[in-house]
Amino acid sequence: MDPVELCPEDRFPYGPSRIGSAGEVPTPPMRLQFGPSHPATHGTVRIVLDMDGEKILNADVQVGYLHRGFEKECETGYYYQNIPYTDRLNYSSPILCNIAYCMAVEKLAGIEVPQRCKYVRVIAGELSRIADHLLCIGASCLELAAMTPFLYLLEARELVWDLLDALCGSRVTTNYIRIGGVAADLPQHFAAFCRTKLDGVMKLLDDADKLLTANPIFRQRMEGTGSLPAGELIAYGVTGPLLRAAGVPLDLRRVQPYLVYDRLDFDVPVGEHGDNLDRYLVRMEEIRQSRSMALQCLDQIEPGPVDADDPRFRWPGKNRVFNRMEELIDQFKLVVEDSGLMPAGEAYFAIEGGNGELGFYLVSDGTGKPYKCRCRAPSFSNMQPLARMIVGRQLADIIPTFDMINMIGGECDR
Numbered sequence: 001m002d003p004v005e006l007c008p009e010d011r012f013p014y015g016p017s018r019i020g021s022a023g024e025v026p027t028p029p030m031r032l033q034f035g036p037s038h039p040a041t042h043g044t045v046r047i048v049l050d051m052d053g054e055k056i057l058n059a060d061v062q063v064g065y066l067h068r069g070f071e072k073e074c075e076t077g078y079y080y081q082n083i084p085y086t087d088r089l090n091y092s093s094p095i096l097c098n099i100a101y102c103m104a105v106e107k108l109a110g111i112e113v114p115q116r117c118k119y120v121r122v123i124a125g126e127l128s129r130i131a132d133h134l135l136c137i138g139a140s141c142l143e144l145a146a147m148t149p150f151l152y153l154l155e156a157r158e159l160v161w162d163l164l165d166a167l168c169g170s171r172v173t174t175n176y177i178r179i180g181g182v183a184a185d186l187p188q189h190f191a192a193f194c195r196t197k198l199d200g201v202m203k204l205l206d207d208a209d210k211l212l213t214a215n216p217i218f219r220q221r222m223e224g225t226g227s228l229p230a231g232e233l234i235a236y237g238v239t240g241p242l243l244r245a246a247g248v249p250l251d252l253r254r255v256q257p258y259l260v261y262d263r264l265d266f267d268v269p270v271g272e273h274g275d276n277l278d279r280y281l282v283r284m285e286e287i288r289q290s291r292s293m294a295l296q297c298l299d300q301i302e303p304g305p306v307d308a309d310d311p312r313f314r315w316p317g318k319n320r321v322f323n324r325m326e327e328l329i330d331q332f333k334l335v336v337e338d339s340g341l342m343p344a345g346e347a348y349f350a351i352e353g354g355n356g357e358l359g360f361y362l363v364s365d366g367t368g369k370p371y372k373c374r375c376r377a378p379s380f381s382n383m384q385p386l387a388r389m390i391v392g393r394q395l396a397d398i399i400p401t402f403d404m405i406n407m408i409g410g411e412c413d414r
Contacts, residue, residue, distance in 0.1 A: 240356025
């Protein structure tokens, strides 16, 4: 019997063959499962790769491996009960998530917070942003086998966490911001304590800078990888350091100021090439700018209340609840049945989160629970162009690109 000649599709039924030059054996692409158990994907992301050797031919990015139903949880609880849920969105900078949610509720209810509260929120938010960026850069170093700068940057984050601990008694899930105020005023001697800790952060940051920025191995892994032009990033809805690294100076603290950012002097760092190295450099400079903003707030802040004088929305302090019958009754009524005084309507409020525009859209039907809560989380939008960033690149380029996106699984939960 004569031999049967197989066509390439019959020979390689699981994908198109790579027909090489004369004398080269045709080989099909290799399908590789990258995550969700891979340590670099946080356990919440799966990337299905088609590989030609080390070259990425195609990538299917799947972010749906965390199912908590954040938005639906917020629609089943009173407005106040949802604040701890926001801590679990971006757990690297939870105070910023608290601020965005509470300011959306305040916009819906028409609440104006005191000036001192605004300063306290900016201080807490910028400290939280510093911690977020330190973890992003430090974890990127670790996954590129740079252990020493990782330890330096994590030690710097510990110093920032000491400040957050002094503010609210918690280091990770802070639950610090309240509707109409904050959980507590700045502790005594906090200004001096903050300056000392931030000086330590800057020293460690400078040490890491010397180890990384001019390091030829680090630059080879970062420079030119993961780049996309600004127009394409905008089309995908990308904001934050990723967009600023491509040369677009979009920072909500500058373009639509909230709290007291219009009173602060700060720069918006931008890159030129939109690659991973520019994203690293932007975050490094943003840490320095956040330190400057926190110190300016400590210089400008004046004595006064930190809570709005509105018992319908701002719950009484625990020292009064435990010692006065009127406040105990007020607290009991608000916890058990809520005030039900939220006006019907809708509101959207956005701030500059650690990774970009972080906003909440709330719809009220006049009851004590949101009819609809929608979170515009930057990590969800920033992950959309990942496949475009890595297709055509090498397998090793996935790690720095994914790290510099700084995807936080809690923000991608839908």
